[in-house]
Amino acid sequence: MKKVRVGVIGCGSVARRRHLLEYASNEQAEIVAVVDLVEERAQEMAELYQAKAFTDYKEALAECDLDAVSVCLPNHLHASVTIDALKAGLHVLCEKPMAISAEEAEAMISTAKEYDRKLMIGHNQRFVASHQQAKKLLDSGELGKVYSFKTTFGHPGPEGWSIDGRASWFFNTEEAFIGALGDLGVHKSDLIRYLLGDVAEVGAFVETSAKENTEIDDNAMCILKMKSGAIGSLAASWSYVSGGDNSTYIYTEKAVLKIEADPVYPLVVSYSNGDTVNYELAKIQSNEEGGQTKTYVVDRFIEAITQDKEPLITGEEGLKSLNVILAALESNRTKRFVNLDQ
Missing domain, CATH: 3.40.50.720 (NAD(P)-binding Rossmann-like Domain)
Structure with a gap:
């Protein structure tokens, strides 16, 4: 071939x-x-x-x-x-x-x-084993209605990752346009859409608080309402100085899903009847030494x-995930919730 x-x-x-x-x-x-x-x-x-x-x-x-x-x-x-x-x-x-x-x-x-x-x-993030297993459970209907969620992506910042360190384009508004929201938040807007369907409304606070000599955002907290009616939070940050957080919690009618939140098990499902299922799965990709790097x-x-x-992940899907982040910026600017259907 x-x-x-x-x-x-x-x-x-x-x-x-x-x-x-x-x-x-x-x-x-x-x-x-x-x-x-x-x-x-x-x-x-x-x-x-x-x-x-x-x-x-x-x-x-x-x-x-x-x-x-x-x-x-x-x-x-x-x-x-x-x-x-x-x-x-x-x-x-x-x-x-x-x-x-x-x-x-x-x-x-x-x-x-x-x-x-x-x-x-x-x-x-769609190719992470824990996320794919969580989607199977959610799509099966066995967990019942999804009530709420919280998804987080934070680490100390791109200066430890970028080849140019603190001089990187990540901190230049003209080159980056968006900071932590574009670097990390868009991963999570794509993930939550993958797991729960499309987003209907977005509200957000977006700040530059952790990094000096830049106007780029480094901390964002978003409130999302899904078209399904589920509500939850999306956090993106370059201020988690002692390590990263790439976790997602989903609260449903019959169970709570803890995804990439446990140090041993990538997915933990705690059922309302007291049962807990720990899934042994491939680890999420990481920038840490010795971490999984293959993304698929x-x-x-x-x-x-x-x-x-x-x-x-088509261009259309990429645009839908980008629009959530653009709506967060607009919400922060206007101090209003943004309806993605308008």
């Missing part, structure tokens, strides 16, 4: 620790080109993966006979580079958040349709291409 010829645009941390590693481990993919404005970074990754290095992504698109690319760039470049790649006839896996506005996201989606290419957004996003992207099927 012909391998999918891939280019990775951007050689920062998410490319190095996620995309490049996962393409290299996928037998149906071949890394052909790597791109970064910092020539040394592109050269380093090119040597490591026997690829060709570029500092201009347009040259890579023109010269390398690619089938697909990963867009691993600052948020403000996601839309323009994705659209250029789609117009060049390539399938695109774009990092989250997919864009910095609904208009940009819609342009990405329409371009993918116009050029009949696959567009997938890198929301990896790349595998699902390559599978969509080779089997010619719709990606599991």
Whole structure:
């Protein structure tokens, strides 16, 4: 079988620790080109993966006979580079958040349709074993009605993760547009939509309180009402100074689901009759030393291409999850709840 010829645009941390590693481990993919404005970074990754290095992504698109690319760039470049790649006839896996506005996201989606290419957004929480098991339980109906939930994603901040540390684009409003909400919150808006269906209304407080010399948000608390009627909270933070929290609790008629909240069991289901079921599952991906790093996003992207099927996280899905975050920003600005149907 012909391998999918891939280019990775951007050689920062998410490319190095996620995309490049996962393409290299996928037998149906071949890394052909790597791109970064910092020539040394592109050269380093090119040597490591026997690829060709570029500092201009347009040259890579023109010269390398690619089938697909990963867009691993600052948020403000996601839309323009994705659209250029789609117009060049390539399938695109774009990092989250997919864009910095609904208009940009819609342009990405329409371009993918116009050029009949696959567009997938890198929301990896849908592929976590505990989340998939929780969805099975919820969809089965055996837990009854969902009453409420709380989902959290927090850690000390991207300076410990980004290749540029505290000088990273993450803290630059023009390049990032959104801070903790876009970095972490959009993961959780996608997760809660995956588990419970679409969001109807959003209210939020969004602050810059933990990081100095930046206007980017680093703490957000959102209240969500789902179309099902369930209500709950979504927290995104770069201020959890002693470690991370990637947990979700779901409160239903017949049980409470504790997801990624127990140090041993990724999913604990405590039933109203007193029974408890502890699920031994693969751990959630982590940036910590020795943690699970495989996200399965790349595998699902390559599978969509080779089997010619719709990606599991389409541009439309990415836009719906982005819209929750954009609504949170609007709610914070206007001090009103935002109805996503309007």
